[in-house]
Amino acid sequence: MRWVVMGLVVALVAGCGTDPATVTTDVGADVGALIELPEPRRVGDHSLEEALAARRSIRDFSAEPLDDAELSQLLWATQGVTAERGGRTAPSAGALYPLEIYLVTAQGWFHYAPNGHHLVEVGVGDVRPQLAAAALGQEAVAAAAAVFVVTAVYERTAVKYGARAERYVHLEAGHAAQNLLLQAVADGLAAVPIGAFVDADVQSVLTLPADHEPLYLVPVGYPQTDGAP
């Protein structure tokens, strides 16, 4: 039902041109501008093998922001739609897609809509310091240009798989996060997967709906190099 509503919103906004518009969806926290993302590329300069060999957790970032094309590519790698019937970059048990991705930048925080490949603004302002505090003071969260927050709605998978759903949802979060980490490497970016945080504090900082339960924070940015800001 949610994506039906979102689809209607997208159609309405698309019909009015590309200017950001204020939209309301039935996701409690999603009330804000709809931000179109550039089309992600399907070819790159690096092989999968090169990305696998180079991947390392990097926690020191430069202050350089990520542009829309970079954010678009990273979001697509995480949960982008790649098939007409809704298949995504990461597999999903029963094709039930329990994951919801949020993006946190210096400007604000946003909810990713895979169908339509756009963002919906959730809040304005830099909450990275508060998010870092929720992650037990981990500096990487405050310093990265962007923090990708993988959350999950367990009930979507539990409807079909019952108690097995918890396992499946966690496996899926791993698939999505690994896609994100490898895309970051392929794009010359630094990233680290973070599991140490207080769930309730992350939910509170990002005003997440109660059933969007945070599983992973992935700060991404340009690596800090000697002499860089």
Ligand SMILES: Cc1cc2nc3c(=O)[nH]c(=O)nc-3n(C[C@H](O)[C@H](O)[C@H](O)COP(=O)(O)O)c2cc1C
């Ligand atoms: C489930 C999980 C949780 C993690 N949580 C954190 C974390 O909270 N903070 C952090 O700095 N790194 C975290 N890491 C990254 C690991 O420390 C890192 O993967 C490990 O040291 C191996 O280094 P590598 O990723 O460079 O191969 C986590 C990794 C995983 C898989």
